[in-house]
Amino acid sequence: MAWDFSTEPEFQAQLDWVEQFCRTEIEPLDLMFPGAAYSRDPKARALADPLKQQVKDRGLWALFLDRELGGPGFGQLKLALLNEILGRYRSAPVVFGTAAPDTGNMEMLAAYGTEEQKRRWLYPLMNQEIFSAYSMTEPQGGSDPSLFQTHAARAGDHWIITGEKWFTSAGARADIIFVMCTNGMFVVPGDAPGVEIMEYPQLHNHIRYNDVRVPADHLLGPEDGARVLAQRRLGGGRIHHAMRTVAQVKLAFDMMCERALSRESHGKTIADHQMVQEAIAESYAEINMLRLLVLWTAWTIDNSTTREARTQIAACKYTCAKVLREVSYRALHIMGSLGTTNLTPLQAMWASAPTMAILDGVDEVHKVTVARNVLKGYQPHPGLWPSEYIPAKREEARKKYADLLAADPDLAAWADHAARAMARGH
Numbered sequence: 001m002a003w004d005f006s007t008e009p010e011f012q013a014q015l016d017w018v019e020q021f022c023r024t025e026i027e028p029l030d031l032m033f034p035g036a037a038y039s040r041d042p043k044a045r046a047l048a049d050p051l052k053q054q055v056k057d058r059g060l061w062a063l064f065l066d067r068e069l070g071g072p073g074f075g076q077l078k079l080a081l082l083n084e085i086l087g088r089y090r091s092a093p094v095v096f097g098t099a100a101p102d103t104g105n106m107e108m109l110a111a112y113g114t115e116e117q118k119r120r121w122l123y124p125l126m127n128q129e130i131f132s133a134y135s136m137t138e139p140q141g142g143s144d145p146s147l148f149q150t151h152a153a154r155a156g157d158h159w160i161i162t163g164e165k166w167f168t169s170a171g172a173r174a175d176i177i178f179v180m181c182t183n184g185m186f187v188v189p190g191d192a193p194g195v196e197i198m199e200y201p202q203l204h205n206h207i208r209y210n211d212v213r214v215p216a217d218h219l220l221g222p223e224d225g226a227r228v229l230a231q232r233r234l235g236g237g238r239i240h241h242a243m244r245t246v247a248q249v250k251l252a253f254d255m256m257c258e259r260a261l262s263r264e265s266h267g268k269t270i271a272d273h274q275m276v277q278e279a280i281a282e283s284y285a286e287i288n289m290l291r292l293l294v295l296w297t298a299w300t301i302d303n304s305t306t307r308e309a310r311t312q313i314a315a316c317k318y319t320c321a322k323v324l325r326e327v328s329y330r331a332l333h334i335m336g337s338l339g340t341t342n343l344t345p346l347q348a349m350w351a352s353a354p355t356m357a358i359l360d361g362v363d364e365v366h367k368v369t370v371a372r373n374v375l376k377g378y379q380p381h382p383g384l385w386p387s388e389y390i391p392a393k394r395e396e397a398r399k400k401y402a403d404l405l406a407a408d409p410d411l412a413a414w415a416d417h418a419a420r421a422m423a424r425g426h
């Protein structure tokens with residue numbers, strides 16, 4: 001039987017270990033020393049590095065990369081199951097070597113880099129000796145790549161990059177930045193002369209590239225290949241966000257159910273009030289719809305390619321934003337006044353829902369992708385009536401049974417009766 005919703009026992013044992021490890025090691029680190037896992041400070045590294053080593057010792061490091069790309073080759077489905085746990089904890093993706101934006105950049109390098117480029121950037125990124133950023137969006141337009149202007153001009157054995165990018169996550173602290181130009185994808189050292197970090201925004205940086213000079217071998221993939229590389233990069237990134245969103249909505253759901261059983265109002269627990277039950281029932285169904293969509297998409301990538309799973313990935317992208325918005329809002333609401341504070345994860349989770357609908361491409365664009373691709377499998381109906389127009393189908397069915405109806409008056413009467421009953425309905 002090919003349809004199997006169970007997890008093999010060996011991998012379930014790994015997941016059980018991950019759950020325990022995140023609860024006992026990563027959550028306390030996040031609560032006491034937020035940002036330590038990302039920090040270059042030696043004292044912070046001394047706290048986080050032993051945890052990363054434990055992950056490596058379990059063979060769970062950089063799980064997103066296929067074996068031929070340098071990872072353990074577990075595939076996207078196993079990564080999805082892992083991310084259902086990691087997505088609850090802020091620094092878990094870094095401790096497991098699966099954090100954005102490095103993951104997408106590594107995928108791009110692994111797929112398109114020369115051996116020398118991989119040696120120079122991929123392996124140090126995998127080992128978190130360096131960190132990276134991805135610079136695609138421009139201030140004058142993010143959703144339409146044809147509006148991008150950043151360009152690289154060839155000058156002997158160098159390229160000179162000129163342009164302006166915006167919302168480059170962690171750009172200010174990146175050792176290398178993948179800069180999407182109109183004529184190719186380039187790797188730019190963060191400290192190259194001409195890289196100017198603007199004051200705002202501070203987390204997702206506005207960067208001016210003022211005639212930044214990079215050697216010719218900093219072009220990644222073919223000249224003019226930036227869009228293909230970007231698709232490759234963003235496809236993986238989107239499904240990873242969706243996997244981590246499953247973790248977030250499950251957390252919200254757990255909090256919602258615990259609270260519903262813990263509070264009383266008008267003589268009974270709020271879990272006994274029907275509108276609270278509705279919130280729980282709707283959330284349960286929505287979370288599982290999202291989860292199965294994400295797992296099916298991950299399975300499709302494992303069994304074909306990211307490109308072939310494009311429609312599903314796009315559907316995951318806007319569905320995860322929607323389910324996050326709905327479920328986190330219900331959980332926050334059921335938590336009452338406490339839910340509106342930053343004393344539980346819910347307020348931040350709800351506030352992140354609009355962000356999820358914008359980053360990696362706005363929902364509208366992904367909905368267009370889904371509708372266009374889905375419609376390729378359909379044709380307009382040839383005549384005036386839709387192909388499911390019942391009177392026309394009945395005419396066809398009558399022809400199929402013509403001999404039988406002619407030979408058997410009982411069956412003919414039955415068919416006539418059914419036709420009259422149908423006609424009376426309209």
Ligand SMILES: Cc1cc2nc3c(=O)[nH]c(=O)nc-3n(C[C@H](O)[C@H](O)[C@H](O)COP(=O)(O)OP(=O)(O)OC[C@H]3O[C@@H](n4cnc5c(N)ncnc54)[C@H](O)[C@@H]3O)c2cc1C
Nearest residue numbers: 134135136137141142143167168169358359360361362364
């Ligand atoms: C937290 C966060 C992190 C990010 N990190 C990065 C990063 O690391 N690197 C990077 O390059 N970018 C990054 N981005 C930028 C992100 O990719 C862009 O914000 C996104 O592509 C949308 O571009 P925009 O913000 O210019 O919105 P716009 O393109 O201005 O769109 C604004 C609104 O216009 C409407 N709209 C736009 N196009 C269409 C359409 N075709 N059909 C219907 N409606 C439409 C939608 O309502 C949309 O929400 C990040 C964004 C966020 C929020």
